[in-house]
Amino acid sequence: MQPVWAIGLMTGTVLDGNIDIAAIKTDGERIEAFGPWALAPYPAGMRELLAETLQAARAWGFEGPEPAIFHEAEIALSEAQAHAVKAFLEEHGFTPADIAAVGFHGQTVLHIAPEGGRRGHTRQLGDGARMAAIVGTDVVYDFRSVDVAAGGHGAPLAPIYHKAMLEKIGAGGDTAILNLGGVANITWASEEQLIAFDTGPANAPLNDWIARHDAGTMDRDGEIAAAGTADEERLHVLLQHSYLAAPFPKSLDRFDFDAAMADGLTLADGAATLAAFTAGAVGKALDLLPRRPKRLVVCGGGRKNPVIMREIGKRAAVEVLPAENVGLRGDAVEAECFAYLAIRSLRGLPLSFPQTTGVSTPQTGGILASVAAAISRTGSA
Numbered sequence: 001m002q003p004v005w006a007i008g009l010m011t012g013t014v015l016d017g018n019i020d021i022a023a024i025k026t027d028g029e030r031i032e033a034f035g036p037w038a039l040a041p042y043p044a045g046m047r048e049l050l051a052e053t054l055q056a057a058r059a060w061g062f063e064g065p066e067p068a069i070f071h072e073a074e075i076a077l078s079e080a081q082a083h084a085v086k087a088f089l090e091e092h093g094f095t096p097a098d099i100a101a102v103g104f105h106g107q108t109v110l111h112i113a114p115e116g117g118r119r120g121h122t123r124q125l126g127d128g129a130r131m132a133a134i135v136g137t138d139v140v141y142d143f144r145s146v147d148v149a150a151g152g153h154g155a156p157l158a159p160i161y162h163k164a165m166l167e168k169i170g171a172g173g174d175t176a177i178l179n180l181g182g183v184a185n186i187t188w189a190s191e192e193q194l195i196a197f198d199t200g201p202a203n204a205p206l207n208d209w210i211a212r213h214d215a216g217t218m219d220r221d222g223e224i225a226a227a228g229t230a231d232e233e234r235l236h237v238l239l240q241h242s243y244l245a246a247p248f249p250k251s252l253d254r255f256d257f258d259a260a261m262a263d264g265l266t267l268a269d270g271a272a273t274l275a276a277f278t279a280g281a282v283g284k285a286l287d288l289l290p291r292r293p294k295r296l297v298v299c300g301g302g303r304k305n306p307v308i309m310r311e312i313g314k315r316a317a318v319e320v321l322p323a324e325n326v327g328l329r330g331d332a333v334e335a336e337c338f339a340y341l342a343i344r345s346l347r348g349l350p351l352s353f354p355q356t357t358g359v360s361t362p363q364t365g366g367i368l369a370s371v372a373a374a375i376s377r378t379g380s381a
Contacts, residue, residue: 001347003032004100007088007137008339009081011107012181015054016217016301017047019084022335023092023099028343031168036092037332040084042077049073050107053125057109058255062121070109074125077107081126082134089135096136096371103342103366104128104141105334111253113153114358122154128369139369140342143351146365152357153251155185157365159196159356160344161337162187169297169326176286176293178312178320179333180302182207182254184278187356188289195289196356197248200281201257202302206274208259213267222275222307228268230276230311234261238277244284249358275307276315283316299323299330341366 003025010020019042023035049072056067085102089095106126114120128141144154162177166189176188182204187196206225207218219225238261243250261277262270286292296318302308303322313320323330341351345366352363 001027003027003030004343005035005094005098006101006103006339006343007085007099008103008335008337008342009085010105010334010338011077011081012334015047015050017042019081020332020335021084021088022329022332022339023094024336024339026340026343028340028347028349029164031164031340034329034332034336036088037329037335038088039331040088042080046076046080049076053107053109057123060110062110062112062123070125073107074127075130077125078127078130079134082131085131085135099137101138101140101342101346102131102135103143103338103340104131104139105143105338106141108254111155111251113251113253114151119151120148120153122148128367129374132369132371132374136371138371140345140366141369142367143338143341143345143365147352147357147359147363150359150363152352152359152363153249154357155251156187156196156198156356157341157351158185158334158337159187159189159194159353160351161333161340162196163189163194164340165328165333169328171297171326173291174293175295175297176289178282178296178298180278180298180300180308181334183252184282184302186282186285188291188293190291193290194353194355195248197250197285198252199285200244200252200278201274202278202300202308203305204254205257205259205261206271206278209262209267209270209274212259215267219271219275219305219307222305224268225271225275225305225307228266228270228272230272231265231269234273235276235280239280239284244281248288249354249356251357272307275305276311278302278308279311279315282312283318286316286318293318295319295321297321297323297326297328299328299333301331303330
């Protein structure tokens, strides 16, 4: 297959109010070219609607009928993201015909990993057909359900794209990709193996801690954590958590490690402690790998927090580099990933693997919402 242009979308569980949009040219195996990318703000009220939806999802817990708010939120976020893609294409000179597919991750509202022989559950909101009708392109969505149905964790899905990134920069087994989103995850690859798992929390508990104290929505530039001191005694206890020593593959929900870890501390000391815990958890993750990397290429919003980056270097004993330092785009990676996965899905190539999500055999995934079917259903593009 010749490389084609694809658009990827991502909105994380930290609810930063933005839609990540990125274009890449790919055949689903290698990265031919990076196209434009952007952060498109959600319309007013969307962040609050999604926050309420997440709260309803936690109360629901996959028991009984889905909360009614899911339907409202799914329509709102699908239309908002579709119109953002349409504007993105127009701004950058693409027509819908130029795009092979949009990879639409949707919004994760609840994720429970498999445990003790019990299969996991995952729910992402997103109506691919609605988006296809608005944008006028094929849309691939619901990337995780096949993996979960096959006994996998459904996460992380980025590793196969991270592997392509490592190949793009010519990195070997001494380098790994670390993504610092709401949750932190790591990808390490050799010629024989592709290993990935969630290391622990990243921005989510820190953002929640800041918001709880009415100090904003995040620790911008790490200023609050930099003014505090990590509680080392508390950290020692937190780092004994069984998840951190558990073998991979493994995954986390956004709320598995929460801001309560800092309860009783001042705002600044709590922020410093949460940042240090993220770093300590990364160090424990590196110890689980077949070969301990000497270098981490870091993407995701957490790389912009100098305290987290400094603490990872110190507590994980590793060189830490923002993605931009090696010619990659740290803010665009997750959206790029779903553009890449959309093309893999169209080609029937696997998205997840035994040592990334725990499935017994590699799994394909994603549902295709063709623009032709979507227009037929709705009567308009």
